[in-house]
Amino acid sequence: MKRTIWILWPSFIVGGLGEVLFFTVFDPHELYLFGEPSTLSRMAVYTIGFFLCWAFAAASSAFTCFLQGGSREINR
Amino acid sequence: MKTSGAPADLVEQSLYEVRRTIHPRAVRGWFAAWRWALVWATQLVFYGTAWLQWNGRQVVLFDIAQRKFYIFGLVFWPQDIIYLTVLLIISALSLFLFTAVAGRLWCGYACPQTVYTEIFMWLEQKIEGDRVARLRLEAAPLSPRKFALKAVKHGAWIAIGLWTGFTFVGYFTPIRELWDAVWIAATGPWETFWVLFYGFATYGNAGWMREQVCKHMCPYARFQSAMFDNDTLIITYDRERGEPRGKNAISRPGKGHCVDCNICVQVCPTGIDIREGLQYECIGCAACIDGCDQVMEKVGFPKGLIRYSTITAMERKLTRAQMFARAFRPRVLVYSAVLWIIIISAGVALWNRVPLKVDVIRDRAAISREVEGGMIENVYRLQIMNTSEAPRAYRLSVSGISGIRIPGEAVIEVEGAASRMVPVKVRVAPGAVAAGTHRIEFGIESTDDTSVAVREKSVFIVR
Incomplete structure (x- = not known):
C-alpha cells in the first residue's frame, strides 16, 4: 500500500503540473498526431495528456523505488 | 510482508503497515466551532460559486475547452499565465507566513482533506453512532443491521463524493448545462469520467484514507518544521503542570493536573498522544485542546493544560501578551512585507491590465x-x-x-x-x-x- 502511494501520488502531482504547463503553452488543436492534425476534442486531449503525464511520472517513481532496494534485499 | 520466521530486520523493513482504523471521538469546543465555521465557509464557496451568474455566464468558469478563464469581470487567456504564477507565489508565501506564526493552521482548519474528513465523520457519527458504538460495530460480526448501517454510510459518502466531483467539473464546463445533461444522461464522456474520478477521490480520501493522506502523502507535513521556530504557536501539552499524571490526581493534590483520561488521544484524528510532544503527524486541529479543556472544567482545574503556546513561552513562562508580542519577529515581518509587496503589485497590474x-x-x-x-x-x-x-x-x-x-x-x-x-x-x-x-x-x-x-x-x- 505504502509503495503504491509512493509511486502513484508524487507522480500525480508532478503529472498534473506537467499537464498544466504543457497545455498552457500548447493548444491541443495545434498538435499533430503522426503527422495528421488530431480530430479529438480539447477535453479528450487534456484527459489523455494528463494520464500520459501521470504514467510517465509514475514510471519514473517506480524505477526509483525499484533501484532503491538495499543489497540485503537483492542478495536474499 | 510479514512472514512467520522472517528475520527481525526484514520485518522492520516491511513496506506494509497494518493500519489500525482510527475512530476519533467527536469533540465540541472553541476550536471545533472554528473548524466547522471554516467547513461551512469553504464549502459554501466551493459548492455555491459554480452556480452564480455574471453577465449571462458563470461567474467563475475555467473554460478549458475554449482556453479562457472567466473570473467575475476578468477574462484570462493562456498568455496570462503570469497571474497564475503570481497567485501560486502568494499562496506559498501565505502558507509560510501562517506556519511561522501559528503552525499548521491550514491543515487543522482549511485543508480539503480536513474539511471533507470532518463532513464524512459527522455523517458517520449520525449513522453509526458515537465512538463507542462505532468500535462495537467494528468488532461485531456481519449482521443485517451492520450491513445496513455500512451501506447507508457508504451511500451517503458516495453521494457527497459525486456531488463534489460534479461541482469540480462544473468549474471547467458550464455547470448549468452539465446539470441539464446529467438528467438526460447526456454528459460528455470526458466530463462523466472526471466527475467519477474526482468523486471517487473524495470518497476514498475522506472516507478511507483520512489521516493516512496527511501522514504519508502530504509534502507540507514533511517540510513544515523548516518554517517553525521557537516562537511558533503550536499545540502543546504543559508537561510541568500535567506531570506526574495519574487517574486519581484529584484526590492527590501535589500530583500533576493530567488525570490521564486519554480523551486527548481519543479525539485525535491522527491517533497520536500530544503529551509526547510535537509530532509531525499532528495536523494542528486542536481537538485535544477542546477535549482537555472540557475535562479540566469538570475536575475543577484551570483550562489550558493543552493549549496553543510556543517553545519560548513554555521555557521562559511568558504571559500570553508577552508570547503574542514575539509574533512580530523579523521572520514574520519579512514574510509579511514580501507578501504585501507582491499582492499590491499584482493588484496594480490587474487594475491597469489592458484588455x-x-x-x-x-x-x-x-x-x-x-x-x-x-x-x-x-x-x-x-x-x-x-x-x-x-x-x-x-x-x-x-x-x-x-x-x-x-x-x-x-x-x-x-x-x-x-x-x-x-x-x-x-x-x-x-x-x-x-x-x-x-x-x-x-x-x-x-x-x-x-x-x-x-x-x-x-x-x-x-x-
Whole structure:
C-alpha cells in the first residue's frame, strides 16, 4: 500500500503540473498526431495528456523505488 | 510482508503497515466551532460559486475547452499565465507566513482533506453512532443491521463524493448545462469520467484514507518544521503542570493536573498522544485542546493544560501578551512585507491590465514589393485579441518612417473574448527610406476608449 502511494501520488502531482504547463503553452488543436492534425476534442486531449503525464511520472517513481532496494534485499 | 520466521530486520523493513482504523471521538469546543465555521465557509464557496451568474455566464468558469478563464469581470487567456504564477507565489508565501506564526493552521482548519474528513465523520457519527458504538460495530460480526448501517454510510459518502466531483467539473464546463445533461444522461464522456474520478477521490480520501493522506502523502507535513521556530504557536501539552499524571490526581493534590483520561488521544484524528510532544503527524486541529479543556472544567482545574503556546513561552513562562508580542519577529515581518509587496503589485497590474493583446507576424511569402504608384508595400498579419467581454472596434495606425501608412479604412471589429487575425498592408513612398530593415511600430487603439491601446514593434523591409 505504502509503495503504491509512493509511486502513484508524487507522480500525480508532478503529472498534473506537467499537464498544466504543457497545455498552457500548447493548444491541443495545434498538435499533430503522426503527422495528421488530431480530430479529438480539447477535453479528450487534456484527459489523455494528463494520464500520459501521470504514467510517465509514475514510471519514473517506480524505477526509483525499484533501484532503491538495499543489497540485503537483492542478495536474499 | 510479514512472514512467520522472517528475520527481525526484514520485518522492520516491511513496506506494509497494518493500519489500525482510527475512530476519533467527536469533540465540541472553541476550536471545533472554528473548524466547522471554516467547513461551512469553504464549502459554501466551493459548492455555491459554480452556480452564480455574471453577465449571462458563470461567474467563475475555467473554460478549458475554449482556453479562457472567466473570473467575475476578468477574462484570462493562456498568455496570462503570469497571474497564475503570481497567485501560486502568494499562496506559498501565505502558507509560510501562517506556519511561522501559528503552525499548521491550514491543515487543522482549511485543508480539503480536513474539511471533507470532518463532513464524512459527522455523517458517520449520525449513522453509526458515537465512538463507542462505532468500535462495537467494528468488532461485531456481519449482521443485517451492520450491513445496513455500512451501506447507508457508504451511500451517503458516495453521494457527497459525486456531488463534489460534479461541482469540480462544473468549474471547467458550464455547470448549468452539465446539470441539464446529467438528467438526460447526456454528459460528455470526458466530463462523466472526471466527475467519477474526482468523486471517487473524495470518497476514498475522506472516507478511507483520512489521516493516512496527511501522514504519508502530504509534502507540507514533511517540510513544515523548516518554517517553525521557537516562537511558533503550536499545540502543546504543559508537561510541568500535567506531570506526574495519574487517574486519581484529584484526590492527590501535589500530583500533576493530567488525570490521564486519554480523551486527548481519543479525539485525535491522527491517533497520536500530544503529551509526547510535537509530532509531525499532528495536523494542528486542536481537538485535544477542546477535549482537555472540557475535562479540566469538570475536575475543577484551570483550562489550558493543552493549549496553543510556543517553545519560548513554555521555557521562559511568558504571559500570553508577552508570547503574542514575539509574533512580530523579523521572520514574520519579512514574510509579511514580501507578501504585501507582491499582492499590491499584482493588484496594480490587474487594475491597469489592458484588455487587448496583439501579435504582429510578418507575412513571410512577400517580403517587400512594389505596388501602384511605385509605393513599397510590406504585408503583416495582426492577431488582435479582445480580452474584454464586450465587442470592440480598434483603429490601426503605424509609425516609424515618415509617410508610412495603412491604405484604406483601418478599423477592425472583434467580438468579446475573441481573437481575430487580420492581414494588414503597410506602404511607404518610394525614396522615403533607404534599402534595408527599418523599425516600425503598430498602434492599436479602441475607438470608444483610448486607454485601451497597445503598441507593438515590427520591422519594415525595403529591397
